Amino acid sequence: MFNTPDASPGDALASAPALSRTAAQTLAVQLAERFAARIRDRLLAPGARLPSVRQCAAQQGLSPSTVVAAYDLLLAQGLVQAQRYRGFFVRERTPLRGTGAGRAAPAPGAESSDRMAAPVNAAALIRGMFHPAGSRPQPGMGAFPPDWMVSTFMQAAVRRVTTGPALADNSLRYGEPLGDGQLRRVLADRLQVLGLPAGPQQIITTVGATHALDIVSRTLLKPGDCVMVEEPGWAVEFARLAAMGMRILPVPRGPAGPDLAVMARYCEEHAPKLFVSVSVLHNPTGYSLSPASAHRVLQLAQQHGFYVVEDDTYGHIAPEHATRMSVLDGLQRTIYVSGFAKILAPNWRVGYLVAPPDWVERLLDTKLLTTLTTPSLLERALAHCIEQGQLRRHAERIRSRLDEARGRSVKLAQAAGCHFVSEPAGLFGWVDTGVDTEALAQRMLDEGYLIAPGSLFHAARAPSTLMRINFATTQDAAFWKVFKRLAAR
Structure with missing residues (x-):
């Protein structure tokens, strides 16, 4: 669904402008700017796949022709590339070399294997530390909440x-x-x-x-x-x-x-x-x-x-x-x-x-x-x-609080249909969601949540149903309610 100007902060897209039928810009332009902002902020990193036209139209409550027009704008800006029968993918922003205006070709003998390339969204997790997707606790974060x-x-x-x-x-x-x-x-x-x-x-x-x-x-x-x-x-x-x-x-x-x-x-x-x-x-x-x-x-x-x-x-x-x-x-x-x-x-x-x-x-x-x-x-x-x-006593308090949080988070995750691939321990849980978590991550951003899809934790990008959760930030039943709703789409 698209967001209206009078939508509440909790419903509005936290990381991009809201879509509005009454705005001066067309819906296609607004949608293109939403994706462009995510690409610039590396929340959609090079190689990431955009939702299919049909998926995007259903998610945003738009017509397929509007989505096609938005993707055409992104193509014209050089932000994405179309791959026949596969869809639209974020382009690699290769720095220019030499004095020429064009992009330099890869050096002779350069490794082209995906396994040697940087992972999809490594920078997104770091950027999320400084620019959270919303005011809520973020499930994909790699640290304890500040108040802890x-x-x-x-x-x-x-x-x-x-x-x-x-x-x-x-x-x-x-x-x-x-x-x-x-x-x-x-x-x-x-x-x-x-x-x-x-x-x-x-x-x-x-x-x-x-x-x-x-x-x-x-x-x-x-x-x-x-x-x-x-x-x-x-x-x-x-x-x-x-x-x-x-x-x-x-x-x-x-x-x-x-x-x-x-x-x-x-x-x-x-x-x-x-x-x-x-x-x-x-x-x-x-x-x-x-x-x-x-x-x-x-x-x-x-x-x-x-x-x-x-x-x-x-x-x-x-x-x-x-x-x-x-x-x-x-x-x-x-x-x-x-x-x-x-x-x-x-x-x-x-x-x-x-x-x-x-x-x-x-x-x-x-x-x-x-x-x-x-x-x-x-x-x-x-x-x-x-x-x-003082540090030792502080760490003991953190460990005790984390043990309690882990117990609550595990129950909520299991109730939402997830199962743990490894025995829950420490700060992070490694869970199988049953759905493609890279695609899910984009839908969760619309709701103001930054998650850590399993593909981020592999040297070669590949679709994954796994997700890393932070036990300290996933005790909120509201997150799991949103997760369950979006994972069922």
Whole structure:
């Protein structure tokens, strides 16, 4: 159905202009502008398929001829392309090269496989963090709701490091290259509790965990190198590596860990340089690595000479005894990455990596070339929060609240006809909806909801009935009511 000018905010399209029969522009122009806005905002990313003419007409309450006219306008603007017998697809916006006015042809020998391309909507999830589809809790978000992380101890810690001479000491000169010394000492103590013996000189602070992953990639890899990644996996990591020119080798992730037979075959055929893994509370499945799988992965790394980057982003909400490859390996062929954006302060952007001693200087050089140093004020404030036990108690409260939310969300999802592909654990649920979730995602946007379709979590785009949900933001029965209605179309 189309939205009228006097529709309520809850009914109106949250991310695009409403369609109105009384507006100065025709309905075809309005519909074209709606799709054009989504394409510009990358909510419809290159390669995404538009609804068929018949589907779009039914969804919007328009005639098929109006939809055809709108799609013709998008074709004329170069925003979409028509594929015979398949439909309309968003065009890749290729940057111009050289001085000519036309688009450059692909470089000779360039990889054209979809598997080497960035995923469909990796940027949409990030953009959704800054520009939510609506005011409601968003099911596709990758973080806790802001109100879950409200505290008083963080402000107190900031005041502590900005009072008197401390402000000048921490802001009027560059900080230590490796990162604030007090924070690194505190982190070293925390890592000892996990069983990871690493001194402060093996720790490098970063602008969030994603920056840590980027430093590792830029230091250990060069364009064209092969990197093994877990699939399903983090959409942003696929896109980041592809943008750097790496060849992505997807490794199926199961309940116990990665598919070891696939990894062994990749090692023989492609000589990968790196394996990126989320051992604990894997995103999106919630799986945690078994000791047996961890040992075998480390044996393959030693045998074939690749390194393992272990992303422990969700370690704060995981059991301390959970299996971590870095602990078993003692940082010989592993690099440990974590951060505090998920659990404490997203905008502080404090992360860190822990590396084998032989790699620290090279990784530090990369950090200095990309960011110089990291903000000492926030690092010192964070160190105080950890030292006083405030972060630990805060994480315990978050875990308790998440356990309750997970129970409610699971019941609502199952009542809406979904079933869980993996045992619900951690922040995310991996559910089978029974419908194409990429097509569903566009219909949900009309209702002000941003969901995370399963195709985002695969290196090669393919239709999927799976969807990742955030347990903290899917406790609202209203969302599942809308989901059930739209999934039944």
